[in-house]
Amino acid sequence: MTTRVRFAPSPTGYLHIGSARTALFNYLYARKTGGKFLLRIEDTDLARSTEESTRSILDGLAWLELDHDEEIVFQSDNADKHRAAAKKLLEEGKAYRDFTSKEAPSDANIKDTIKDRARAGQGEKNMRDNPYRKLSPEESDARAAAGEPFAIRLKVAEIGKTSFEDSVYGLQERDYAETEDLVLLRSDGHPLYNLAVVCDDIEMAITHVIRGQDHLTNAHKQILIYEALGVTPPQFAHLPLILAPNKGKLSKRKHGEIVSITTYRDAGFVAAAFRNFLALLGWSPGEEKEIFSLAELIEKFSLDGIHRSNAIFNFKENDPRHWTDDKAQWMNAEYIRTMSLAELLPLVKAELKSAKLWREEYERELRALTSTIPSTEDTGAIDINNNPENIALESVEVGSYDWYVKTVDLIRHRFFTLKDFANQGRAYFSEDFDFDPAAVEKNLKKFPDLREWLPELADRFAPMDYFAHDRIEEIVKAFADEKGTKLGVIMNGARTLLTGVAVGPSMLSVFETIGKEKSIMRLRSKVAWN
RNA sequence: GGCGCGUUCGUCUAGUGGUUAGGACACAAGGUUCUCAACCUUGGAACAGGAGUUCAAUUCUCCUACGCGCUACCA
Numbered sequence: 001m002t003t004r005v006r007f008a009p010s011p012t013g014y015l016h017i018g019s020a021r022t023a024l025f026n027y028l029y030a031r032k033t034g035g036k037f038l039l040r041i042e043d044t045d046l047a048r049s050t051e052e053s054t055r056s057i058l059d060g061l062a063w064l065e066l067d068h069d070e071e072i073v074f075q076s077d078n079a080d081k082h083r084a085a086a087k088k089l090l091e092e093g094k095a096y097r098d099f100t101s102k103e104a105p106s107d108a109n110i111k112d113t114i115k116d117r118a119r120a121g122q123g124e125k126n127m128r129d130n131p132y133r134k135l136s137p138e139e140s141d142a143r144a145a146a147g148e149p150f151a152i153r154l155k156v157a158e159i160g161k162t163s164f165e166d167s168v169y170g171l172q173e174r175d176y177a178e179t180e181d182l183v184l185l186r187s188d189g190h191p192l193y194n195l196a197v198v199c200d201d202i203e204m205a206i207t208h209v210i211r212g213q214d215h216l217t218n219a220h221k222q223i224l225i226y227e228a229l230g231v232t233p234p235q236f237a238h239l240p241l242i243l244a245p246n247k248g249k250l251s252k253r254k255h256g257e258i259v260s261i262t263t264y265r266d267a268g269f270v271a272a273a274f275r276n277f278l279a280l281l282g283w284s285p286g287e288e289k290e291i292f293s294l295a296e297l298i299e300k301f302s303l304d305g306i307h308r309s310n311a312i313f314n315f316k317e318n319d320p321r322h323w324t325d326d327k328a329q330w331m332n333a334e335y336i337r338t339m340s341l342a343e344l345l346p347l348v349k350a351e352l353k354s355a356k357l358w359r360e361e362y363e364r365e366l367r368a369l370t371s372t373i374p375s376t377e378d379t380g381a382i383d384i385n386n387n388p389e390n391i392a393l394e395s396v397e398v399g400s401y402d403w404y405v406k407t408v409d410l411i412r413h414r415f416f417t418l419k420d421f422a423n424q425g426r427a428y429f430s431e432d433f434d435f436d437p438a439a440v441e442k443n444l445k446k447f448p449d450l451r452e453w454l455p456e457l458a459d460r461f462a463p464m465d466y467f468a469h470d471r472i473e474e475i476v477k478a479f480a481d482e483k484g485t486k487l488g489v490i491m492n493g494a495r496t497l498l499t500g501v502a503v504g505p506s507m508l509s510v511f512e513t514i515g516k517e518k519s520i521m522r523l524r525s526k527v528a529w530n
Numbered sequence: 531g532g533c534g535c536g537u538u539c540g541u542c543u544a545g546u547g548g549u550u551a552g553g554a555c556a557c558a559a560g561g562u563u564c565u566c567a568a569c570c571u572u573g574g575a576a577c578a579g580g581a582g583u584u585c586a587a588u589u590c591u592c593c594u595a596c597g598c599g600c601u602a603c604c605a
Contacts, residue, residue, distance in 0.1 A: 010605050045605060102603055110602075118531075118601045151603050169535070178533055178601090186603040193605050217534065217600045240536080240598095247597060277542090280554095284543055288553045307536095307543085310598065314541045314556090321567075327542060327555045329567095337568085414568050443565080476564090491564030503566040 003035025005208045006201070007061075007068070008075075010042040011053035013252055014260040015060030017313060018212060018242045021278045025239060026210045027066045028279070028301040038204055039068035042075045044196050049076075060261035064275050065294070073204060075196055082191030082199050085229065086152045086184040094228040095184060097140045097150040098132045102187050127180045128158055152185040154224060162220040167237035167303040169213075174220040182221050194218060198225040206234050210303075213238045213310075237303050240282045241310045250313055258315060258324055268417030269328075270347060273335035277328040281311045291334060333416040341409060348408050348421050355422035357429040362404035407513050410505050427499040428513065435528045439502035443492040444528060450493040451529060453483055457490065458523035467516040469508045476507075498522045 007023040009015070015023075030037035039061075043049040061068070089095035132140070133155060144150060156176050163173040184195040191199075197218075201209065209219075216238050226233040244250045250259050257263045264274050276292055284307070285292070285300040292300070316322040336344065345366055352358040411425050427433040444450055460475050461467070476494075480487045491507040498514055511519050 008605095012605075042605065048604080098603085100603090110604080114602055114604095115531095153603090172534080174533075180601085183603050188603080190603080192603070197605090212599095213535070214599055218605095220534095238535090243598075245541085249598090280542065282542095286544065288544070290542095290554055309536050311543090312541065322556085325541080325555090330555055333567085414566065416567075439565095486564085488564045493564095495565065501565095503568085505565095505568090507564055 001207060003030060003033040003208060004038060004204065004206050005030050005035065005210055006038040006040050006204060006206050007066075008040040008042050008197070008200075008211075009057050010045065010048075011050060011057060012045070012048040013053055014056040014262055016250070016252070017259050017261065017278070018250060019057075020060060020064060020261045021242060021281055022211055022239060023061060023066050024064065024275060024278055025283065025301075025306070028298055029208065029210060029303070030069075031298045032301045035207070036069040037066070038070055038073070038206070040073040040075060040200060040204065042193075042196070044075050044079070044191065044193065046076070056262060060265075063261065063265045063271050064278075065271060073200065075200060078196070078200055078203065079191055081203065082196050083185060083189060085199050086191065086195060089154065089184065089228050090152055092228075093137070093155070095152050095154050096133055096135065096181075097144060098130060098153045098181075098183070099143060099148055099150045100130075100132065102149075102151070127156070127177060130181055133181065149187040151183050151187045153181040153183050154228060156181050156224055162223045164219060164223055164233065164236055166216075166219070167208075167235060168240075168306045169216065169238055169308060172216065172219065174217070179220060179224065182224075184225075194221050194225060198222050198229070201234060202226075202229070202231050208235045208237060210237045211239065213241055237306070240307050242281060243310050243312050245312055245314055245316075247310075247312065264324075264328075267324075268351065268419035269332050270335045270339070270344075270418065272339070272343075273332040274328065276335075277325070277331045281313070282307050290331070291338075329416060336415050336418070337413045341405060344412065345405065345408060347418055351418045351421050352429060355426070357422055357426065359429075365402045365404050403513075410509055410513055413505070414503060424501055424503075427501075431518075433500045435496065435500045436502060439496045439500070440528050443496040443502060447485075447489050447493060449483070449485070450489070451526075453479075453485075453490065454493055454497060455524045457494070458520040461516060461520050461523075464516065467519075468512055472508050472511050494523065497525065497528055500528075 005026045007019075007026045009019050009023075027037045029035070041054055041057075043054070086095060090097065130153065132150075133153075156179055159176065161173050161175045162179070163171065166172050182194060183192055185191055219236050219238070223233050242250055244255060248254070252259055261274075265271070272294065275294065276290075276297070279292065279297050279301075280290070283301070283305050285305055287300075313325055314327075315324045349358060349362070349366065407428050408421070411421070411428060415421065415424065422429075457476065457479055460479060461472075464471065464475070476490060477487060480490045483490075492502070495504055495507055495510060496502060498510055498519060504510060505513075514522070
């Protein structure tokens with residue numbers, strides 16, 4: 001039997017980090033076992049479900065490249081089947097009509113109300129004391145025929161227990177006495193969650209249910225429904241939760257955008273990096289290694305490696321440097337500086353395009369490159385111990401590609417997100433860039449002589465016909481000696497004038513990359529000084 | 531309140547009776563030096579507490595504490 005798993009989000013908001021991780025684990029398991037990864041939108045709560053949410057969830061999955069198999073199932077389309085199942089159970093005497101009039105829906109703090117009610121009930125409450133449970137079928141039919149509204153509840157046996165072997169949490173048992181006669185169908189005919197899930201999972205022939213640990217107790221209720229329906233339940237695997245730094249729930253209301261997958265896409269994260277990070281939250285392949293390609297994740301994934309304890313998604317509010325989990329940020333930077341250029345360049349292209357910095361002439365280089373350079377998958381190696389600047393040179397074979405490719409490869413080593421290519425790296429792609437005031441202060445204004453010296457350096461560059469690394473070094477060194485100043489003063493001043501910022505690659509590379517003409521122009525410019 | 535689940539460095543984690551308790555991020559210090567949130571080196575940093583089983587417990591059992599989840603005619 002081939003494995004069939006599903007990701008079943010309810011479209012009541014954007015794709016949450018926790019949900020994305022659930023989707024990822026389902027995906028990895030399906031791919032690992034050669035099975036199917038299905039998608040079901042649980043939109044039975046009409047009041048809260050929105051099409052916009054559905055789209056946002058689909059966008060998030062697409063960004064993470066978690067492609068689903070088969071058609072998307074919308075749970076609301078199956079309501080008739082859910083009703084039929086409830087009716088069948090009613091007819092078989094496995095469920096009963098509850099004519100208790102529906103309580104007025106409590107508003108705002110519904111969670112608290114529920115909790116208070118549960119607490120008030122103490123442990124003494126008998127879950128089987130519903131008077132309608134014992135109503136004769138005849139009387140029940142008669143009252144229904146008379147038009148009296150009713151909900152349908154599952155008739156849970158008095159004695160016994162549900163039990164199942166969870167792939168993550170092990171043997172789970174729960175006495176029937178702990179489970180109420182759960183409502184299957186609302187008095188307005190609307191099917192409820194647990195019924196809908198079970199019916200759909202049966203219909204979709206789901207073999208493994210991999211979902212958040214918050215559903216652990218639901219599993220018992222669902223097993224009761226499976227049993228009533230006479231169907232063998234699927235294998236369950238519950239995942240530990242992802243919590244906020246205060247060990248509380250990671251919620252939209254409290255934590256805002258930080259829990260949304262699209263935030264990371266929009267912040268310039270590389271999807272593969274974020275996916276890698278997510279995979280290691282609550283699961284470990286048991287290796288002293290952090291970077292895993294999708295192929296490796298699939299190969300190494302197993303339910304055994306999933307933890308039982310919750311993981312904290314770490315971040316500090318009001319701290320720009322640690323606005324989201326440090327490890328996620330590190331991983332993103334790691335991907336940017338070590339992933340294959342063939343994979344990185346298209347991402348940079350998208351970034352430059354949206355910043356209106358893209359030029360058509362780069363396109364030709366891209367085409368040449370993607371057809372020649374092997375992808376990371378092929379070369380396999382991302383060796384973080386090597387000096388990245390060396391990797392850069394080797395992997396591109398200097399001279400065989402043009403300016404755009406070499407430039408991206410040069411500047412990527414100090415970048416953290418894709419956004420940096422258009423922001424910090426803007427000066428490489430445009431004459432229209434800003435000067436960081438702090439950099440101007442530190443590298444230019446502190447050394448007033450530079451105001452004369454740098455244009456003078458430009459004059460030394462002017463006659464050069466071979467404008468490259470070694471030659472530039474000779475010129476600048478001689479120039480610094482001549483002025484009796486440290487090389488650094490000249491280099492840093494030039495860096496700020498040429499790139500607008502205080503950090504970047506070796507200045508010799510910067511000169512070479514920006515080129516003779518532009519270097520001269522920028523060294524002579526006075527804009528930064530004002 | 532009841533029921534369930536969990537507890538290794540600040541965080542993500544390795545570890546399944548005998549380890550100097552390992553790695554990664556973050557942090558700190560040093561180095562390289564033309565800068566740096568890059569790179570290199572080094573460092574501090576953990577088995578929640580208590581009983582038991584055992585020659586030996588981070589690892590097995592029990593208790594306590596703490597945390598989390600569920601407890602709805604929501605999903």
